[in-house]
Amino acid sequence: MANRGDRADAAGRPSGSTRAVDAAHALDDDDDIAADEAAALTVSVDLPAPVRVAPEEELALSIPDEPISAGQLGLVDTSTMSIEFVGTDLEGSESIDDVDDPGVLDVVPLPASDERQSRRDRMRGEVSKSPESANMLTADRLIDNRKRRRPAPEGSWPAFVYAVTLHLVNLGDSPKVRARKEIDARIDKQFEGGTRFVPVLTRKGGVGKTTITALLGMALSDVREDRIIAIDANPDRGTLSERVNKQTRSTVRDIVTQAPSITSFNDFSTMVSRDETRLDILASDTDPMLSEAFDENDYNVVADLAARFYSIALTDCGTGIVHSVMRATLQRADSLVIVSGGSVDEARLASETLTWLEANGYAKLVRNAVVAINTATQGTSLVKLDEIESHFRSRVREIVRIPYDPQLAAGSVIDYKGLRDLTKDAARRLAAIVMDGLPARRSD
Incomplete structure (x- = not known):
């Protein structure tokens, strides 16, 4: 006989076991709904990037952050030394003992391992415990100075x-x-801060001022690698350009009139004549009427352009020291070369030139000046050159004798390589002395 509970009622309702199955399905549906709601509430969080760990070869070249004490270096015996800290009395009698929290000085010990070696240790041949980088292969570590061959x-x-x-x-x-x-x-002294101007002057003509200017420029250009120019600023028709093979007919007047169009050294170099020693010479006007027109403003135009392209500018001045060109020349001068002959009147006029300079505010230039005594002039053999030198030594920085040379006496083109050794030595000594007196650095 079947169980009464297993039969359905007359109305068609399920039996007891059927209802239990339906309840289980209902619970499964509730679980699915809860899972969907949990998935909808999920929050994504971006974790920080992993911290970079330096490799061992990088640590071997780094400087440790921990301070090193003298005791750890073995320089001081810290076991028997004590240090007492005394505070500074800033307000009244307050000392460091009165401060609430003076702080504690902790000495961090060095790492126990000996993996961080210095480059000095590695230069001694010690092998690093960690791989070395290519930066450790330096010239001072690898090259043996004992095997370098002297020139x-x-x-x-x-x-x-x-x-x-x-x-x-x-x-x-x-x-x-x-x-x-x-x-x-x-x-070959090196300079910073602009062109150095060196005028060559005297109050008397015919003592070899132009020749000394050319010799000085050739001696400088023969040694130095920078550009040297000699400017003929003689308003009375100078002859400086005749000391070299002329390569152009341009003069200082052409520089003045064409100054706005001269924008490069190539433009300027077409107006100068170059010697075999690489000395550039800018000629003066050959027309006396134009020569007299060359004044202070014209010289400043030429000097400003020369300062753009040359390191040293020599100026062959005229005998008229009161001319406006002389004023502009002296205002730019870093040093002076005074030329004197070997006769009595030539030496006296050279000394009077120094006196005029001192009286007109150029005493500093006089003390730094160099006197070049041209012994090729007439009357040199009759005077005591030592007495002339002793006189000028009391007024200027140095004196140089320029000996007689047949090539210089001819008054024509100077072949620097063909000069006598004694003449070239004197020119080189003059150039060295002049360079000694020029400032190596200048702010303007």
């Missing part, structure tokens, strides 16, 4: 010994060569 010596005897010993014995340069290189180093 071949100059001079007859040192060169002979060097060749006979198959380059094993190097006596160095001879004294004469060392003196020459010392002069070269003085001539």
Whole structure:
């Protein structure tokens, strides 16, 4: 007999077991709805990027942040030393003991490992415990200075010994060569802060002022790598351009009239004549009427353009020291070269030139001036040159004698390489002395 509970009633309602199954399905539906609601409430959070860990080779080259004490370096025995800190009395008698929290000085010990080596240790041949980077292969670490070969010596005897010993014995340069290189180093003095102007002047004509200007410029250009120019600012028809092979007919007047169109060194170089030593010479006007018109303003135009392209500018001045060109020349001067002959009147006029300069506010230039005594003038053999030198030494910085040379006495084109050795040595010494007196740095 079937169970009464297993039969459906007459109205068609399910039995008890059927209702239990329906209830289970209802619970499953509720779970699905809850899962959907939980998924809808999910929040995404971006985690921070992982911290970069430096490799060992980078740590080997870094500087540790921990301070190093003298005791840890083994320089001081910290076991028997104590340090007492005393506060500064800022307000009344308050000391560091009265401060509520004076702080504690903690010394952090060094890392126990010896992996961080200095480059000095590695230069001694010690092997690093960590891989080295390419930056550690420096020249001072790898090159053995003991195996560097000195340059071949100059001079007859040192060169002979060097060749006979198959380059094993190097006596160095001879004294004469060392003196020459010392002069070269003085001539090749480096400057900062604009062009250096050096006027060459005297109150008397015919003492070799133009020749001294050309010699000085050639000696400078033969050694230095920068540009040197000699400007003929003689308002009475100068002859400086005749000391070199003329390559142009342009003069200072052309520079003045064409100044707005001169924008590069190539434009300027077409108006100068260049010597074999690379000395550039700017000629003066050959027409006396135009020469007299060359005044202070014209010289400033020429000097401003020369200052754009040249490191040193020599100025061959006229004999008229009261001319306006002379005023503009002296205002730009960094040093002076006063030319004197070997006769009594030539030496006296050169000294009077110094007196005029001192009386007109150029005493500083006089003290820094150099006197070049041209011994090729007439009457030199009759005077005591030592007395002339002693007189000028009391007034100027240095004196140089320019010896007689047949090529200079001709008054024509100067072949610098063909001059006598004594003449070239005097010109080089004059150039070195002039460079010594020029400021290496200048703000303007």
